[in-house]
Amino acid sequence: MKMEFPGFDRAPIDIHTHFNHGAEGEYDTPAYAGTHRNGLDFLKGEYARFGIGAYAASTYAAVMSDRGIPEENAFLHEMLRADAQLFQWVVIHPEKPESFRQAEELLEHPRVLGLKIHPQLHGYRICEHGDRIFSFADRLGATVLMHPAAITEMPRFADKYPRMRLIIAHLAEQAHIEAIRGAKHGNIYTDTSGGLSVLNRVIEYAVEQVGSEKILFGTDTYALAAQYSRIALADVPHSDKENILFKNAMRLFPRAFGE
Ligand SMILES: [Zn+2]
Secondary structure, three states: OOOOOOOOOOOEEEEEEEOOOOOOOOOOOHHHHOOOOOOHHHHHHHHHHHHOOOEEEEEEEHOOOOHHHHHHHHHHHHHHHOOOOOEEEOOOOOHHHHHHHHHHHHHHOOOOOEEEEOOHHHHOOOOHHHHHHHHHHHHHEEEEEOOOOOOOHHHHHHOOOOOOOEEEEOOOHHHHHHHHOOOOOEEEEEEEEHHHHHOOOOHHHHHHHHHHHHHOOOOOOOOOOHHHHEEEEEOOOOOHHHHHHHHHHHHHHHHHOOO
């Protein structure tokens, strides 16, 4: 029997991506020249090819370096006007108070989903700065999308700041599962973005262990053919695929994606 590619009632939502736009400090790996593209035109062509309805981004320049974060946030925010499928993560940095002020303002926009942090590329320890970041998110009832860092410490912060929601990106490890399970208010989530979603049991195991309600679809610019079909063809019930591909995003961000 041949496996058929399933159809879905709603267009999937890519909760985690980035793009280059000619700024300084962008994603640039000479070894991948020609083999991996990061421009929005290319990515949008792929979204159209697969019928992806929405994509939430921060620019590469804003996460790859800690210079020019507010300018990058402002640049992307301006792009929301011209692109109805584009949604925003506002990048903040704990040592840059202006990024917090800006975030507070931009978060009022219905197509701004929350805050993006990248402790690794921004060169700080999340445990040292977690209170500053997560108390801010808690006060605003905001969602934080975090590049994985000190995953095992995250339930402690999630329990202390129950009004914030934390998405630990790039589902891959046992630690992701344990962090989700360890948050006593249920406010830790993960996304499927990144190359490690091709681990051959990762989606199935996570659904089994913590339920599909905790998992959101993302690409992080990796091949949409692989990222999307990894979920669409996963060995889990159809309703779990719907949760991951769009229902969870609609539930977590009703203002952005409606019901
Ligand atoms: Zn990212």
